[in-house]
Amino acid sequence: MKDTTMELDELKLAWQQLGQRMEKQQSLQLELLRERKRDRMRSSLRPLFWGQMLQVAFGIALILLGVACWTRNPAPGGYFIAGVLVHAFGAATAAAGGIMSGLIGSLDWSAPVMAIQKRLAVMRRFYIAAGIAVGWPWWVMWLPVVITVAGLDPRHAGATVTPAWVWWSLAIGVAGLLATWLFYRWARNPVRPELARRMEASITGTGLRRAQALADELQAFEDA
Secondary structure (H helix, E strand, O other), X not given: OHHHXXXXXXXXXXXXXXHHHHHHHHHHHHHHHHHHHHHHHHHHHHHHHHHHHHHHHHHHHHHHHHHHHHHHOXXXXXXXXXXXXXXXXXXXXXXXXXXXXXXXXXXXXXXXXHHHHHHHHHHHHHHXXXXXXXXXXXXXXXXXXXXXXXXXXXXXXXXXXXXXXXXXXXXXXXXXXXXXXXXXXXXXXXXXXXXXXXXXXXOOOHHHHHHXXXXXXXXXXXXX
């Protein structure tokens, strides 16, 4: 009887040890999965980060171009106005890229998955808003950029006559910008949820969408 009791105790102890080893192995596998998912999320956001840094550099280039134009043409006129517009737009472009790259660079990958998901959601909203703010205006802003480049030529200094092609180009650009805005509003109507989803996905960075999908997969695994 005593031997039987000892065997049962030994069996119970062995079972407990096996359970503990299985729990440790499961915890280790979960931690390895977390690390792999987080590494893939970091990798998916890396191209977006460098893209935003290039946007900052492009914005700075626009600032320098605008300043060079309006300082060479200080008298009120087309070149002065174009230079100021390009200067301001360059600042907005650089700021948007800097904020987005800062959000990516400061993301805490050791935080809980839910916190990472919330941060990615904030980044996505900002990316869409910034894309609209500094992307859509290119329907019109290419024209001030061209005028600003022309304003750097000393032969054009003091010109007061605006060529007809400038007015035609401006009208076409404004019409294109208005059409883009109307289509965006139409596509995001609640009666067309699938089109609205596709529209939002089309203006969200691929890397950001992939990072969100990986975070969702990891959250689902932890909740299981």
